[in-house]
Amino acid sequence: MxxxxxxxxxxxxxxxxxxxxxxxxxxxxxxxxxxxxxxxxxxxxxxxxxxxxxxxxxxxxxxxxRNPEQRAGGNSWSVNRRGRRRPALGFLDQPGGPAAxxxxxxxxxxxxxxxxxxxxxxxxxxxxxxxxxxxxxxxxxxxxxxxxxxxxxxxxxxxxxxxxxxxxxxxxxxxHLVNWKAMICAFQLKEQVPSYEASDSIIIARAKRAVWVFGLADHAPTALLTYRTRDIQEQFSGSRVERLRAVFSGMDDDPVVRHVLDSLEEAPDHLFDSVHQxxxxxxxxxxxxxxxxxxxxxxxxxxxxxxxxxxxxxxxxxxxxxxxxxxxxxxxxxxxxxxxxxxxxxxxxxxxxxMFVPSSRRAEALRSVLVGLARRIRGRQLATEAGGAQASALSGTSR
Ligand SMILES: Cc1cc2nc3c(=O)[nH]c(=O)nc-3n(C[C@H](O)[C@H](O)[C@H](O)COP(=O)(O)OP(=O)(O)OC[C@H]3O[C@@H](n4cnc5c(N)ncnc54)[C@H](O)[C@@H]3O)c2cc1C
CATH class of the missing domain: 3.50.50.60 (FAD/NAD(P)-binding domain)
Structure with missing residues (x-):
């Protein structure tokens, strides 16, 4: 049986x-x-x-x-404290090439x-x-x-x-639950952040607070707000939208953060939870x-x-x-x-x-340096691969 x-x-x-x-x-x-x-x-x-x-x-x-087609120069952007966007390494650029x-x-x-x-x-x-x-x-x-x-x-x-x-x-x-003293809010955006391509990913990783937009090939992007806090219990009281607006105040003069927070108010559902292992x-x-x-x-x-x-x-x-x-x-x-x-x-x-949400200003600066370095190395790798492919294509046609 x-x-x-x-x-x-x-x-x-x-x-x-x-x-x-x-x-x-x-x-x-x-x-x-x-x-x-x-x-x-x-x-x-x-x-x-x-x-x-x-x-x-x-x-x-x-x-x-739903991996977006890779554009020359990449699909991911980071936005710095002065509001300037720069090409960045996104989640999908990690070793192992994750499937989105x-x-x-x-x-x-x-x-x-x-x-x-x-x-x-x-x-x-x-x-x-x-x-x-x-x-x-x-x-x-x-x-x-x-x-x-x-x-x-x-x-x-x-x-x-x-x-x-x-x-x-x-x-x-x-x-069994280990408290990581951090919170997340994940939801689907109705529309991409204005002035970005539909499949772009955007990262704003500040000390203790971060906003991520994950661009997808054939679907509106999803957003992740994450922040560190000592008082997990307190985060679950009151309106979530108001709580998140308060947590991200000071960052919300950035159009990306503003768009994500506004979208949260209209999102039909969202996941809001504390982070544990x-x-x-x-x-x-x-x-x-x-x-x-x-x-x-x-x-x-x-x-x-x-x-x-x-x-x-x-x-x-x-x-x-x-x-x-x-x-x-x-x-x-x-x-x-x-x-x-x-x-x-x-x-x-x-x-x-x-990498998701730095623990301090120093960690934020270090993250920025490391990601910049990794991006340059990745850029060189891609250029070498492209050069190799071009060379073999040329040698193929000459035969
Ligand atoms: C924002 C976010 C981003 C993530 N990103 C990634 C990523 O990039 N890559 C990755 O690999 N993972 C990622 N994860 C983690 C991944 O989503 C989870 O680890 C995975 O979905 C866990 O699956 P699960 O089936 O174990 O649990 P769950 O998805 O929690 O499913 C549990 C199910 O059990 C049901 N249930 C609960 N209690 C009961 C009960 N008492 N009786 C009957 N049913 C019950 C629930 O309703 C649910 O359907 C992410 C998670 C989050 C929150």
């Missing part, structure tokens, strides 16, 4: 795990707290490991990518590949009890309030940074395993959350397939294979945070 797994969460990690489980011969059942599948979302850069996981999961052909997508693009590709998997919306787990041969879950329907028990061979908690599965089984959020000594216990942000949230600065969620789900399926009759061995092998990758990117996220 096929083993049954409850997957909690219909995000990138949950759907990746469901595909992995199906391929390993399991029957996944997904429960999702929201009443329906979400779409859209913010800009996400998918790195080579994530693209490889998409291939492994069989979703690569469904994945719509919206979070919803990845989820849509996964969704197309989980046909046949049972999905129950407006449903959450409220209690999880391990027995010797199965795990008993009490589920609640948010619409009716009805509760019912059901048993599974495995529970996969893929329910994000503030995971209920983690809280129920592994302990309170405070035990999830640190856990182990991601599974008995018949319960956590995947994605629930287990190891690296946070947005790492740029590896979606990539690692895809990879984590794919690897879980592969491990269960490799050890069909030994769950402990499968989960051991899965974690041993994945942890070095996660640890590395959790660590480098601190450095990347400085």
């Amino acid at each position: 096929r083993k049954r797994a409850l997957v909690v969460g219909l995000g990138i990690a949950g759907m990746s795990a469901a595909i992995g489980l199906s391929r390993a011969g399991w029957t996944p059942v997904i429960v999702e707290r929201a009443p329906e599948r979400r779409t859209g979302g913010y800009f996400v850069g998918l790195f080579p490991e994530g693209r490889q996981a998409a291939v492994d999961l069989g979703i690569a052909d469904h994945l719509h990518t 997508v919206l979070r919803g693009d990845v989820e849509a590709a996964l969704w197309q590949s989980i046909t046949g998997v049972e999905v129950r919306f407006a449903t959450t787990p409220v209690a999880i009890t391990e027995g010797p041969a199965e795990v008993q879950v009490l589920l609640e329907n948010a619409d009716t309030g009805a509760r019912y028990g059901e048993s599974f061979d495995l529970v996969v908690g893929a329910d994000g940074m503030r995971s209920s599965v983690r809280r129920i089984v592994f302990g309170p959020h405070e035990d 999830v640190r856990m000594p182990r991601w599974s216990t008995g018949r319960v395993v956590l995947v994605g942000d629930a287990a190891w949230c690296m946070n947005l600065y790492s740029g590896m959350g979606a990539t690692s969620s895809l990879r984590g789900g794919a690897a879980l399926g592969a491990a269960l397939q490799a050890y069909p009759d030994d769950l402990d061995a499968a989960l051991d092998a899965w974690e041993a294979g994945l942890r070095p990758f996660i640890t590395k990117h959790q660590r480098t996220a601190r450095l990347k945070q400085q």
Whole structure:
């Protein structure tokens, strides 16, 4: 008989795990707290490991990518304190050449590949009890309030940074969430900032406050406001728009910042949240395993959350397939294979945070010098490559 797994969460990690489980011969059942599948979302850069996981999961052909065509001189701009714009290195110019997508693009590709998997919306787990041969879950329907028990061979908690599965089984959020004393607000712009090309990216990274606009090929740009603060709790009180206007006051004489703040008021939805990492000594216990942000949230600065969620789900399926009759061995092998990758990117996220939002004026100046240097090196590389291509084209025509 096929083993049954409850997957909690219909995000990138949950759907990746469901595909992995199906391929390993399991029957996944997904429960999702929201009443329906979400779409859209913010800009996400998918790195080579994530693209490889998409291939492994069989979703690569469904994945719509939105990298703008590179113009000579680049598509990214930074704006300095005097309001002058200069060509810059953007997020997509990083080593590994990330693929530009919206979070919803990845989820849509996964969704197309989980046909046949049972999905129950407006449903959450409220209690999880391990027995010797199965795990008993009490589920609640948010619409009716009805509760019912059901048993599974495995529970996969893929329910994000503030995971209920983690809280129920592994302990309170405070035990696992590391506060990065920073906030983010991400949303889609209705229109590009005036005087910029539609697919341009714009970076204004000041000490403790930053505004990023991510240009896309066939979609309006998305915006990210991020700032550092000691008092996270306080940020959630009052109107968010007013809060952000207050935080970015003094920068809002810049037309880019003004446009982004004005657009926020008109945006149909936005994500406003504090930044954390999830640190856990182990991601599974008995018949319960956590995947994605629930287990190891690296946070947005790492740029590896979606990539690692895809990879984590794919690897879980592969491990269960490799050890069909030994769950402990499968989960051991899965974690041993994945942890070095996660640890590395959790660590480098601190450095990347400085690139997103410098911690001080000195860090801001250093960032500017480093990015300028990296851009010159990149420019030389591109010129050499172009020269090489031209030379080989010429030698090709002379033959
Ligand atoms: C602004 C921003 C930019 C980012 N940029 C990048 C990037 O460039 N590259 C990158 O790789 N990553 C990026 N990330 C990170 C990436 O988006 C996440 O790491 C990834 O989407 C996490 O997926 P997940 O499935 O683990 O969690 P989530 O996306 O949080 O999904 C969890 C799902 O579980 C559901 N759920 C929650 N609680 C319950 C419950 N109790 N019961 C049932 N369902 C529940 C939720 O509704 C949701 O559908 C970014 C994140 C942000 C916020």
